[in-house]
Amino acid sequence: MNTATLTETAPETDAPTDAPTDAQAEAQRQAKRAAFEANKLSKRLHRQVGQAITDFNMIEEGDKVMVCLSGGKDSYSMLDILLNLQKRAPINFKIVAVNLDQKQPGFPAHILPNYLQNLGVDFHIETQDTYSIVKSHIPEGKTMCSLCSRLRRGILYRVARELGCNKLALGHHRDDMVVTLLMNMFFGSRMKGMPPKLVSDNGEFVVIRPLAYVAETDLEKWAAHREFPIIPCSLCGSQENLQRVLTKKMIREWDKQYPGRIDNMFTAMGNITLSHMMDRQLFPFTQIKATGQPDPQGDKAFDEDEEDCATPSPSSGGAAVQTIRLFD
Numbered sequence: 001m002n003t004a005t006l007t008e009t010a011p012e013t014d015a016p017t018d019a020p021t022d023a024q025a026e027a028q029r030q031a032k033r034a035a036f037e038a039n040k041l042s043k044r045l046h047r048q049v050g051q052a053i054t055d056f057n058m059i060e061e062g063d064k065v066m067v068c069l070s071g072g073k074d075s076y077s078m079l080d081i082l083l084n085l086q087k088r089a090p091i092n093f094k095i096v097a098v099n100l101d102q103k104q105p106g107f108p109a110h111i112l113p114n115y116l117q118n119l120g121v122d123f124h125i126e127t128q129d130t131y132s133i134v135k136s137h138i139p140e141g142k143t144m145c146s147l148c149s150r151l152r153r154g155i156l157y158r159v160a161r162e163l164g165c166n167k168l169a170l171g172h173h174r175d176d177m178v179v180t181l182l183m184n185m186f187f188g189s190r191m192k193g194m195p196p197k198l199v200s201d202n203g204e205f206v207v208i209r210p211l212a213y214v215a216e217t218d219l220e221k222w223a224a225h226r227e228f229p230i231i232p233c234s235l236c237g238s239q240e241n242l243q244r245v246l247t248k249k250m251i252r253e254w255d256k257q258y259p260g261r262i263d264n265m266f267t268a269m270g271n272i273t274l275s276h277m278m279d280r281q282l283f284p285f286t287q288i289k290a291t292g293q294p295d296p297q298g299d300k301a302f303d304e305d306e307e308d309c310a311t312p313s314p315s316s317g318g319a320a321v322q323t324i325r326l327f328d
């Protein structure tokens with residue numbers, strides 16, 4: 001048989017080839033893109049958490065930090081990032097992850113111990129049936145959160161004491177802090193937010209929020225990327241505070257329409273001009289006398305809002321210019 005003929009007549013498509021098909025090439029491109037995005041996200045999260053820790057001196061040499069783990073995306077991410085930062089930190093500090101199993105119906109009690117064991121981190125699961133206590137004290141249909149939180153707080157303080165922890169890390173993020181500020185304004189008539197660091201109400205511990213600079217959308221992406229075994233947060237059957245849900249929805253919608261708005265509101269929380277507010281406890285308005293000296297911080301009588309609004313903040317990426325249009 002003439003082998004040359006065979007070769008010539010064989011259809012080209014039958015020949016084995018290493019070249020990827022269009023679909024394979026597209027899949028490779030997408031995988032590369034996803035890896036690139038995940039790497040970028042990882043860098044951003046670690047940088048923001050490291051920055052918040054540094055800015056507020058959250059963690060110091062010799063600290064033992066109790067990382068409160070609920071099984072939600074935020075606390076998983078916090079633990080994940082803190083463990084990575086601990087490896088590179090120039091100081092020594094300990095981490096112990098703590099979860100409070102409140103005996104809510106359907107709580108998958110095995111998930112967190114399995115996850116934490118595989119991670120090789122120190123951990124403690126505290127089991128206390130606060131669910132039954134709350135249920136027996138609060139009439140059906142009434143919100144249980146206030147009693148539930150009070151009980152949880154007391155238990156966590158005791159556990160922190162028993163474990164020898166001096167700091168409590170909570171997984172609240174940037175959006176939680178902005179929403180809290182707005183909620184306090186809307187419903188409490190107070191300019192009061194959620195601090196990145198503060199002494200606990202019993203005076204015994206320092207409470208830190210290492211995710212203070214992190215956007216919630218980034219935590220959603222990180223949790224999906226890291227495939228954390230998320231435990232649903234609605235097991236107790238109590239509705240999440242409706243006003244909080246609405247306020248969060250509101251700031252998300254604003255941010256979609258005017259990108260950078262959440263960031264600007266958040267930045268404003270650390271950039272307060274007391275003389276331009278009206279808290280008489282914090283600024284001595286009653287003592288004010290003309291000094292005869294020009295003062296750029298003085299009252300301009302007619303504020304040049306447009307000028308202020310047209311100056312984008314470093315984090316807004318130019319969004320402040322759009323802000324002005326909303327109020328036109």
Ligand code: SF4
Nearest residue numbers: 144145148149236238
């Ligand atoms: S939502 Fe449920 S678990 Fe959370 S504080 Fe309220 S009652 Fe407690």
